[in-house]
Amino acid sequence: MRVEVERALADLEEVRDRLASVQRFRGYSSRVAAASGAFAIAGGIVQALLVPAPRTDADVKLYLVIWMSCLALALIIYYGSLALRYARKSGRTARAQTRTVSITILPAIGLGAVLSLAVALHGVPSLLPGVWYACYGLGLYASRNMVPKAVMPIAAAFGIIGAFLLLVPSASLPLRWWVMPAGFSLGQFAIGWLVAREGLEEST
Numbered sequence: 001m002r003v004e005v006e007r008a009l010a011d012l013e014e015v016r017d018r019l020a021s022v023q024r025f026r027g028y029s030s031r032v033a034a035a036s037g038a039f040a041i042a043g044g045i046v047q048a049l050l051v052p053a054p055r056t057d058a059d060v061k062l063y064l065v066i067w068m069s070c071l072a073l074a075l076i077i078y079y080g081s082l083a084l085r086y087a088r089k090s091g092r093t094a095r096a097q098t099r100t101v102s103i104t105i106l107p108a109i110g111l112g113a114v115l116s117l118a119v120a121l122h123g124v125p126s127l128l129p130g131v132w133y134a135c136y137g138l139g140l141y142a143s144r145n146m147v148p149k150a151v152m153p154i155a156a157a158f159g160i161i162g163a164f165l166l167l168v169p170s171a172s173l174p175l176r177w178w179v180m181p182a183g184f185s186l187g188q189f190a191i192g193w194l195v196a197r198e199g200l201e202e203s204t
Contacts, residue, residue, distance in 0.1 A: 025097055025098075025101050025146040025147070028147070028195045028201050029081050029195070029201050030192035030193065030195045030196040030201055031192070032077050032078055032081050032192075033188045033189070033191045033192030033195060034188065034189060034192040035074075035077055036074040036077070036078070036184070036188040037184065037185040037186070037187070037188030037189040037192070038185070039070045039073050039074055040070060040180060040181045040184035040185040040188065041181050041185045042070070043066050043067055043069070043070040043180060043181060044177055044178060044180060044181030044182075044185075045181075046066050047063065047066050047067075047177040047180075048177040048178075050062060050066070051063055051066075051177075052176065052177040053172055053175065053176050053177070054125070054175045055172075060125045060175075063125070063175060064120070064125075064128075067128075067132075067180060070180075075109075079102065082098055082101060082102050085098055086098045086099070086102075097146075100146075101143070101146055104139070104142050104143045104146070105139035105140075105142060105143060107138075107139075107142065108135045108136065108138040108139030108142060109135070109139065111135055111138070112131060112132060112135035112136075115131045115135070116128060116131055116132070119131060125175065126171040126172070126173075126174045126175055127165075127166055127174070128174070128175075129162075129165050129174040129175065129179050129180060130161075130162045130163070130164070130165030130166030130167075130174060131162070131166070132162070132180070133158050133159070133161045133162030133165060133183060134158070134159055134162025134163065134166070135162075136158050136162075136184075136187075137155045137156065137157075137158030137159035137162060138155075138159070140152075140154065140155035140158065140191075141155045141159075147191075147194075147195075148194040148195065148197075148198045150194050151191055151194055154187050154190055154191060157183075157187070158183065158187060161183050165179070
């Protein structure tokens with residue numbers, strides 16, 4: 001009896017693994033992930049040249065313009081690639097998967113937007129990088145059934161970095177020019193490499 005139960009549990013685990021592999025989304029693009037990482041590097045360079053360590057209200061506004069622009073570009077290429085895939089696919093399953101992926105990270109984006117607005121209204125801009133790191137980590141975790149399993153340590157790293165930046169006593173450290181590109185560029189390059197390695201992008 002015990003052997004039969006153990007065998008049934010093993011079979012159940014195998015079925016679950018197969019279902020997870022079927023659920024994996026094969027419309028991700030390593031190039032899109034790499035481009036997002038490149039935007040983070042570009043944003044860091046621009047900040048280093050213009051406001052390496054924001055102090056005044058004018059500095060903070062410029063900081064926000066730089067990083068909101070990077071976010072907008074990253075979202076445009078991400079959702080643009082999903083829209084192209086949706087247009088190319090005629091199968092109901094493929095389109096349903098694309099729709100699911102497109103809304104998976106929206107709650108994290110919405111939360112990040114609300115928290116960013118709250119932080120700005122209360123005059124504590126040093127909390128912004130921590131909010132962005134933590135929310136992106138949540139977005140990656142929400143996509144856990146559709147991305148390579150190896151992405152989960154990256155999601156955890158974003159969450160840990162976000163928590164550190166939110167709790168660090170220094171008000172100047174989180175806003176320094178290297179904080180955003182250091183994590184987001186490496187994270188996005190790593191995700192792009194994992195997507196390519198696991199064959200989760202379709203040939204065009």
